[in-house]
Amino acid sequence: MKVVKFGGSSVASAEQLVKVKDIVISDTDRKFVIVSAPGKRDKADIKVTDLLIDLATEILHDSENASATFNQIVDRFRDTAEGLEMDLAIIDKISKQLNDLINSGITAQPAYFTDAIKAFGEDANAQLIAAYFSGLGYEASYLNPQDAGLFLSDNPGQARVLPESYQNLYKLRKQDGIIVIPGFFGYTKDGKLVTFSRGGSDITGAIVANGVKASMYENFTDVSSIYVANPSVVHNPVAIEQLTYSEMRELSYAGFSVFHDEALQPAFIADIPVAVKNTNEPHAPGTLITRTRPKNNLAISGIASTSGFASVYIKKYMMNREVGFVRRVLSVLERYGVSFEHIVSGIDDIDVIFKEDALSKKELEEMIAEIKAETVADAVEKRDNLSLLMLVGEGMIENIGNTARATKALSNADINLEMINQGSSEISVMFGIIEEREDDAVRAIYKEFFN
Ligand code: ASP
Numbered sequence: 001m002k003v004v005k006f007g008g009s010s011v012a013s014a015e016q017l018v019k020v021k022d023i024v025i026s027d028t029d030r031k032f033v034i035v036s037a038p039g040k041r042d043k044a045d046i047k048v049t050d051l052l053i054d055l056a057t058e059i060l061h062d063s064e065n066a067s068a069t070f071n072q073i074v075d076r077f078r079d080t081a082e083g084l085e086m087d088l089a090i091i092d093k094i095s096k097q098l099n100d101l102i103n104s105g106i107t108a109q110p111a112y113f114t115d116a117i118k119a120f121g122e123d124a125n126a127q128l129i130a131a132y133f134s135g136l137g138y139e140a141s142y143l144n145p146q147d148a149g150l151f152l153s154d155n156p157g158q159a160r161v162l163p164e165s166y167q168n169l170y171k172l173r174k175q176d177g178i179i180v181i182p183g184f185f186g187y188t189k190d191g192k193l194v195t196f197s198r199g200g201s202d203i204t205g206a207i208v209a210n211g212v213k214a215s216m217y218e219n220f221t222d223v224s225s226i227y228v229a230n231p232s233v234v235h236n237p238v239a240i241e242q243l244t245y246s247e248m249r250e251l252s253y254a255g256f257s258v259f260h261d262e263a264l265q266p267a268f269i270a271d272i273p274v275a276v277k278n279t280n281e282p283h284a285p286g287t288l289i290t291r292t293r294p295k296n297n298l299a300i301s302g303i304a305s306t307s308g309f310a311s312v313y314i315k316k317y318m319m320n321r322e323v324g325f326v327r328r329v330l331s332v333l334e335r336y337g338v339s340f341e342h343i344v345s346g347i348d349d350i351d352v353i354f355k356e357d358a359l360s361k362k363e364l365e366e367m368i369a370e371i372k373a374e375t376v377a378d379a380v381e382k383r384d385n386l387s388l389l390m391l392v393g394e395g396m397i398e399n400i401g402n403t404a405r406a407t408k409a410l411s412n413a414d415i416n417l418e419m420i421n422q423g424s425s426e427i428s429v430m431f432g433i434i435e436e437r438e439d440d441a442v443r444a445i446y447k448e449f450f451n
Contacts, residue, residue, distance in 0.1 A: 001029055001031050001032070001173065001212060001213075001214050001215060002027065002029045002030045002031065002032070002214055002215060002216045002217070002218055003031075003032040003034065003205055003208050003209040003212065003214045003216075003217045003218070004023070004024060004030045004032070004033050004034070004205075004218045004220060005033075005034040005035070005036075005183065005201060005202060005204070005205030005217070005218070005219050005220065006020050006033070006034070006035050006036060006220045006279060007036050007039065007201065007202075007219070007220065007221045007222070007279075008036040008037060008038060008039020008040065008047055008048075008049075009039040009040060009041075009221070009222040009279075010036075010039075010220050010221065010222065010279035011035050011036055011037075011038055011039070011125055011129070012038045012039045012040060012041045012045075013038070013041050013079070013080055013083065014079070014080045014081075014082075014083025014084045015083070016279065017080060017084060017129065017132060018084070019279050019280065019282070020033075020129070020220075020279065021132065021133060021136070022282075023220065023279065023282050024133070024178060025138065026282075029215065029216075030178070030218070031177075031178060031179060031212075032172070032178075032179050032181065032208050032209075032212060032214070033129070033178060033179065033180045033181070034181050034182075034183045034201060034204050034205040034208060035122060035125050035126050035129055035180065035181075035182060035183060035201070036121075036122060036125070036183055036184065036201040037049045037052070037120075037121020037122045037124075037125055037184070038076055038077075038080070038121060038125060047121075048073060048076055048121035048125075049118060049121050049184075049198075051069055051072055051073050051076075051121075052073060052117050052118050052120055052121055053114070053117075053118055054069050055069045055070060055073065055117055056113060056114040056117040056118060057114075059102055059107065059113075059117075060107060060110055060113065060114075070098065070099075070102075073098065073120075073121075074091065074094060074095045074098065077090075077091055077094050077124055077125075077128055078091045080128065081128060084132055086128075086131065086132055086135055087131075087135065090127065090128055090131045093127070094124045094127065094128070097120070097123075097124070098117075098120055098124070101116055101117060101120060102117070104116075111156035111157065112156055112192050112193070112194070114156070114157070115156045115157060115185065115193055115194050115195045116193045118157075118184075118195055119182070119184055119185035119193055119195050122182035122183050122184045122185065122201060123144070123182045123185075125182065126142050126143075126180045126181060126182035127142045129142075129180050130142035130178075130180040133178060133180070138177075138178060139176060139177030139178065140177055140178040140179075140180060141175075141177060141178075141179060141180065142180050142181075143172070143175075143179050143180065143181050144182070145181065145182065145185060145186045145187060145204070146186075146187045146191070148168065148169060148172060148181060148208075149164075149165055149167075149168025149169060149171075150165050150168070150169065150186035150187065150204070150207065150208075151164060151165050151168075151186060151187060151188070151189055152165075152185075152186040152187065152188060152194050152196075153188070153194075154188045154189075154190075154192065154194065155194065156194050156195070157194075157195055157197065158196070158197055159185075159186065159188075159194040159195060159196055160196075160262075161186070161203075161207050161266065162189070165186070165207060165211060166207070166210055166211045167211075168211070169207070169208055169210075169211025169212055170211055170212060170213065172208075172211070172212055173212050173213075181204065181208060182201075182204075183200065183201025183202070183203075183204035183205060184196055184200045184201045184203075184204060185200075185204075186204075196260075196262065197260075197262070199257070199260045200260060200262070202219060202259055202260035202262075202263035203260055203262050203263045203266070205217055205219060205263065206263040206264065206265070206266040206267045206272075206274070207266045209266065209267055209270070209272045209274075210266040210267060210269065210270040210272065213270065213272075214272055215272070216272065216273050216274075216275060217267050217272050217273070217274045217275070218274075218275045218277055219259060219263075219274060219275065219276050219277065220277050220278070220279045220282075221258055221276060221277070221278065221279070222278060222279065222280060223258060223276075223278055224239070224277075224278040224281050224284040224286065225239035225240060225241075225276070225278075225284070225285075225286055225287050226239070226240045226243065226248075226251075226256065226258055226259070226276055226287040226302075227239055227240065227302075228240055228300070228301065228302045228303060228446070228450060229302070229303045229304075229442055229446045229450075230255070230256075230304075230305070230442065233305075233439045233442050233443065234442060234443055234446045237446065237450070238450050239287070240287050240301060240302065241285065241287065241288065242287065242288045242289070242290065242293040242294070243287060243288075243289050243290075243293065243301055243302075244289070244290065244291060244292060244293050244394055245264050245267070245268040245274075245289060245290070245291060246394070246425070246427055247301045247302065247392050247393065247394060247427060248264055248274075248289045249261055249264050250304070250390055250392040250427065250428045251301075251302045251304045251390070251392050252264070252304075253304075253306075253390075254304035254305060254306050254388055254389075254390040254392075254430075255304045255305050255306035256302065256304050258276060259274075259276060259289075264289070267289075268291070271291055273288060273289065273290045274288070274289040274290075275287070275288050275289075276288075276289070293394070295395070296395070297395075298393065298395055298449075299393050299395040299396050299399040299402050299449070300391055300392070300393040300395065300396065300402065300449045300450075301392055301393040301394065301395065302392045302393070303389070303390070303391060303392070303442055303445050303446055303449075304389070304390045304392065305387055305388065305389045305390070305438050305439075305441065305442050306387065306388055307385075307386075307387040307435045307438055308355060308356045308357065308387075309341065309353055309354070309355060309356055309384075309386040309387065309388055309432075310353070310354060310355075310356040310364070310382060310383065310384040310385075310386060311351045311352060311353040311354070311382070311383045311384075311386060311419075311432070312329075312351070312352050312354075312367070312368060312371060312380060312381070312382055312383075313349065313350075313351050313379070313380070313381045313382075313383060314329060314349060314350050314351075314352070314371060314375060314377045314379070314380050315348060315349040315377060315378050315379040315380075316348060316349070316375060316376070316377040316378050317348050317378060318348065319347065319348050319349065319350070320347045320348070325375060326343070326345075326350065328374045328375050329350070329352060329371055329374070329375060330352075331374070332367060332370045332371045332374055333352065333354070333367070335370070336358075336359060336363060336366075336367050337358075338354050338358045338359060338367070339354065339358075340352050340353060340354050341353045341354055341355065341388075342388075342421050342430060344419040344420070344421050344432070351383075351419055351432075353386065353388075353419075353432065356384055356386075364382060368380050368381075368382060383418070385434055385435040385436070386418065386432055386433075386434065386435065387432070387433050387434070387435045387437075387438040387441075388430055388431070388432060389430070389431040389432075389433055389438065389441050389442065389445070390428050390429070390430050390431075391403075391406055391428065391429045391430075391431075391445065392427060392428045393427060393428075394427050396426055396427060396428075396429070397426045397427065402429070403420070403422070403429050405448050405449070406429065406431070406445050406448065406449075407420075407431075408448070409444045409445050409447065409448035410431065410433075410441055410444055410445070412444065413437075413440055413441065413443075413444035415433055415437045415440060415441050415444065416433065416434070416437075417431055417432070417433060418432040418433060418434065419431070419432035420432075
């Protein structure tokens with residue numbers, strides 16, 4: 001049994017849904033189909049999820065734009081249904097459901113209201129796709145995550161799976177036909193709809209794959225492969241045939257958006273291979289993600305980079321002798337609800353790196369003042385506009401000199417290293433650089449390792 005997940009661009013139009021149908025029916029193992037909300041049909045288009053977020057905000061602010069946005073959303077589904085020559089009763093049903101949601105009285109709890117509206121793109125699309133398959137004579141049904149027993153933690157917009165979901169999902173193996181499940185959301189134990197973070201349909205797919213003990217989790221998107229570097233930064237980069245879960249986790253954390261970084265764990269713990277494939281070119285081999293992979297002669301599997309980080313630099317003479325110093329710093333971060341991404345330390349100083357959007361400017365200033373007071377440091381300074389560049393590869397464990405080659409390449413490109421961090425697993429090295437030089441840095445490292 002396979003779980004197949006289709007991303008937003010794969011389910012954005014009638015034309016794409018014909019491809020989805022062909023892919024699903026071409027392999028009888030493809031039983032569980034997880035779908036995103038309709039994504040962009042072209043560069044200028046707007047994702048249905050973004051329209052839904054606008055709609056939720058407009059309703060919460062009593063904006064008169066709400067009815068136009070409502071119509072725009074329903075029209076997206078109508079266009080698809082018309083293109084597939086479906087019975088348009090499904091559109092009346094979708095329109096009524098959205099209307100009922102808006103009037104369900106949960107506007108009093110804005111976070112849950114926003115999640116319920118935000119998830120509607122997936123929910124409506126799954127119903128439409130199941131109806132499309134059945135209309136063609138295939139045995140297919142829509143399954144709501146609540147009926148599937150997909151229970152999540154009570155964190156709107158950031159929910160995590162509750163372990164009991166896996167046993168509930170296992171029962172679905174017995175159900176006949178193709179089962180179409182909307183991605184991106186589930187329910188709390190007391191019945192509130194909550195979503196994962198953005199891009200979270202990948203997570204649903206991985207959870208279902210784990211729950212039903214699938215032989216494979218196929219993730220269909222709009223690229224034929226994962227590449228060693230971002231194709232919009234490096235011209236024609238080398239394609240990756242196979243990666244380990246750990247490599248993929250590091251790469252997706254640092255900007256490889258093709259696969260959600262939280263989607264690996266459920267597949268990893270059940271040892272389910274993940275194949276990233278292209279809906280527009282389904283026969284291309286794609287990229288396979290597994291626990292281990294055959295060795296190749298490359299030390300580096302991928303180069304990822306991501307911007308939007310800030311750090312607090314703390315300097316105190318004899319910091320190395322002060323017991324509990326980092327704990328005191330982190331206790332301040334904890335009070336501000338900030339989780340750190342990396343810590344880079346020296347004898348007398350540390351840099352604590354976190355996501356820039358974790359705090360407002362004012363909160364950051366207050367936090368710095370508190371760190372100063374708490375640690376009696378000689379200096380506490382903030383640094384922003386920081387990008388992280390990650391060199392990832394299991395091959396680095398056995399290969400000497402990769403960091404040397406990378407730093408040389410960066411120095412030749414006149415790029416200053418703000419910080420360096422190598423995890424003890426030795427499968428990744430992180431460089432902190434200023435945002436403006438991020439793309440140049442990726443190109444310099446690519447050239448060094450792959451040209
Ligand atoms: N539709 C959601 C988003 O745009 C989830 C997904 O597509 O995975 O974030």
